[in-house]
Amino acid sequence: MQQSGSSRPTARTVLVEFNELSPQLLDKFIAAGHLPAFQAFRDSSVVFTTDAGEDPPALEPWIQWVTVHSGLPYSEHQVFALGDGRRKLTEPLLGDVLARAGVPVGIFSSMNTNYTRRPGEAGYVVPDPWDVEGEAHPKELQPFYETVSATVQESSRDGLPGPKDLARFGLFLLRNGLRPATVKQAVAQLVDERRKGGVKWRRASVLDALNYDVFRALNKKYDVRFATFFSNSTAHYQHYYWRDMEPELFTEAGDGKHAEAVLHGYKSMDTLLGRIMADYPDALLILATALSQEPWTDTEKRTFRPRDFAELLAFAGVTGGVAKPMMAEQFVVALPDEAAAIRAEEQLAALVVGDEPVLKLDRDGNQLQVGARRAAAHDGAVVSNPVTGATKPHDELFYAIHTTRSGRHHRDGALWFRTGEHRVVPGHVSLTDIAPTILAHFGVAQPDYMKGHPLQLGATADA
Structure with missing residues (x-):
């Protein structure tokens, strides 16, 4: 995977962070023919199931994604609350280690981390939208980040940023990769909200498409070799609309208006994954969910x-x-x-x-x-x-x-490495193994403080 005499691999590596997708629902929707991109991805991947390593109250994405990026279990990184990553993480994270080895790195919304940039380091950082102290790098990305953050943090009010912020946001998008197809999707969403009503929840999927346009443009602009892309939209749909998808499991059924919401999320992510595969055909693509969800039937x-x-x-x-x-x-x-x-x-x-x-x-x-x-x-x-x-x-x-809320967290997560080989590895692996595996792919030494071990992705790997 590595060029002779260079610490850079022959192609980009993209860590696709689709938060809390359920391995069981992926299998179900793939079998039903709803997710052709996920099926193509899985059929050319080494497939692992991860164990989040914790039970509630430490079974939360803002804990597990820290484990992914730090290579440390919760017992050592001790990041418990959303926002703690910026204040409590002291060791260099996965992207930091790569950047300091000369690999241009792009971090797009990875949750609860503390990525910054030292002078002279290539690449970019867009903090997660829940980071109240977030600072994007380069600084020209800050207005974009702040608009996305405000939209996500106030999504419960179904509001939008003000006209000036939206105008600034739109201008940034036009200058940074906005596709006509994404504009069409956004316009269709606003039209449906006015004509049909009851579909504002779909904005999260539209935001994913807008974010991906920018992600793709930034990777090209900064010649990024390792990039992360985080999405929470379908995790949100599962939390609130699982009872609409499978009302027979619940004593309190949904309102019947969101029966397709969860499937809509998976289909939207399938479209997004298809774009990623087309845009980076030679890259090592890694799909990770960190944890998953299951129906919450007892104490809604x-x-x-x-x-x-x-x-x-x-x-x-x-x-x-x-x-x-x-x-x-x-x-x-x-x-x-x-x-x-x-x-x-x-x-x-x-x-x-x-x-x-x-x-x-x-x-x-x-x-x-x-x-x-x-x-x-x-x-x-x-x-x-x-x-x-x-x-x-x-x-x-x-x-x-x-x-x-009718979906709750589950320890199992999906971890698929698209290597061109399809192999399902039985059992579970630790989230702490992800960072060492990516470092090994780049030929960068694993820091002593990271506790995991590189996963064997080749044909001779042990099952």
Whole structure:
């Protein structure tokens, strides 16, 4: 795979990070003929099943993707919360090791990492859209990143960025690879929203197409040899619409309006995967999901978010805090200093419904990561502030995001290396093996701190 006398392989390597796709649903939809690109990819790949290595509450994509990129298990990297990657990861990640070996690297939205760029390093970085401190590299990518981030973080409100941001976003896209077919898809989506209604959820798939256009253009512009592309759209559909896909499994059926949502996600990703295969026919393509989902049939739940962050902070008595959304029910509050953050944590932790805390909190220095606890959100719930004696109905402070969640995380994940050979390796492999395998492909030494081992991809590999 490696050129003589060079640390670069003969072609690009692309790590396709399709978050939480289910190996079982992939098999089911392939068998039904819905996913021709996935079938072609699998039929020319060495197929592994990964084990995420953790159970709840540490079975979360913002933990498992850190394991993929760091080569460290959770017990060592200790990145637990979304946003912790930037503050807690100290060792160079997979892309950093390659970049420092002279390999131009492009990172597109890989979750909860802390990729930056040292002076003189080639390539680009687009942070994940939930990174509230994200800085793109080069800086000219920052407006694009900020618009995507705002769109994703506020997706629960079905809103769009303002006209100026959209105009700036559109101009960037036109200058960075936007295809006519993607424009047609986006226009069709907006027309369907107006004429049919009830289809705003499909915007996530349109955003994937827009992102991929930019990803492809950036790889060409910076002659990237290793690139990652992350998508969360279908993971989102599975979380909220699995009960619509298989209502017979659930005591509370869906509304019947989203029966095709999960399949739509897989088909959209199939189209995207087909584009990747066509655009990089000679590359080593790697499909990874890190973990997967399964139907959540026993304790279905809903997620909630504050209607107005400033109002919630004022109700708790917090002053000087600036709140920003992250993912689903999670948001962050930045305080002027650590003492103010400790005080704010106490004030927010005091809010209760009966004896049940309303919020779950995690503090790191002067920043709080906050989430609305679902157990406090029953009908007629009233939120109390014991310090001030103030009360408010729960539904005046919080709103339900989307609908009842019916897909939950599962430890199994798909890991397919498109080498031209089809072979299914039995059993499970660790997520910590992914980074060492990619480094070995590039002929770059594995750092001592990475705990995994290169997977054998050749025909002589042990089953």
